[in-house]
Amino acid sequence: MKKAMRDLGVSSLGCFSHMIQLVVHDGLLSQRSVGDALTSGRKIIGHFKHSPLATSRLETVQTGLGMPVKRLIQDVPTRWNSTFYMTASLLEQKSAISLYAADHQLPATLTASDWTLLEKINTLLAPFEEIKKQISFATSTTSEVIPSVIVLKRLLAKQTTEDSGIKTMKATLLAAMGTRFQTVEAEPLYSVSTILDPRYKDRYFTSAESSKLARSALSQEVEKNEESSLQTTTTEAADPAS
Numbered sequence: 001m002k003k004a005m006r007d008l009g010v011s012s013l014g015c016f017s018h019m020i021q022l023v024v025h026d027g028l029l030s031q032r033s034v035g036d037a038l039t040s041g042r043k044i045i046g047h048f049k050h051s052p053l054a055t056s057r058l059e060t061v062q063t064g065l066g067m068p069v070k071r072l073i074q075d076v077p078t079r080w081n082s083t084f085y086m087t088a089s090l091l092e093q094k095s096a097i098s099l100y101a102a103d104h105q106l107p108a109t110l111t112a113s114d115w116t117l118l119e120k121i122n123t124l125l126a127p128f129e130e131i132k133k134q135i136s137f138a139t140s141t142t143s144e145v146i147p148s149v150i151v152l153k154r155l156l157a158k159q160t161t162e163d164s165g166i167k168t169m170k171a172t173l174l175a176a177m178g179t180r181f182q183t184v185e186a187e188p189l190y191s192v193s194t195i196l197d198p199r200y201k202d203r204y205f206t207s208a209e210s211s212k213l214a215r216s217a218l219s220q221e222v223e224k225n226e227e228s229s230l231q232t233t234t235t236e237a238a239d240p241a242s
Helices: 002-008 016-028 032-049 052-064 080-092 094-103 112-134 142-157 167-180 188-196 208-238
Strands: none
Touching: 016 032, 016 080, 016 112, 016 167, 032 052, 032 080, 032 112, 052 094, 080 094, 080 112, 112 142, 112 167, 142 167, 142 188, 188 208
16 A cells, blocks of 8 residues: 555555554553453453353343343454453443352452453543544544544543553553654644644644644645646647647
């Protein structure tokens, strides 16, 4: 794909979704307590995935609790949002898993603090998943990248009483966003499309300098288009066949 863009002489950009994947990957590996809770969750899910009998028993528990019969979702390393859905799946089935564990042995145990941690991880990853869905639509444009990056940074920079237990993860996510998207506002393909989008204009640029650079890049694009149009008009006027 990159070679095709180069051969066509068309400017290209890296995959925004992949960059988000790298950011979240850094965050998930940054805090041992987070990794331990996720590992325990994976072991529990693996227990049911590899045992039809255990799955059948869990379904019986779910039915007895009046819950919909659902399979637990296992995450995969190459898709960060699968970890978001895994934590959501575990939290949804918390009552069923706890009741199952009262009568049957599981390969790992989730303590009360682990459950609280999983809930906080899920809440922290939710904005990333929402933005991933937004930029995955067929109608999505490059104008959505800068606002998405700025919104995520603002959310991560905001300190709350709920940060206990995930402070390191949250700080790592913020640092990774700063590193991975350090030059996003300086990239003309992003800045020009953002400033031209009536939903955003220049409201999401983090400094007057960034806004100024975006306006300058836009002016250059307008000038290039005007020169191109003038050359085309001149060529057509000089060609008797036209």
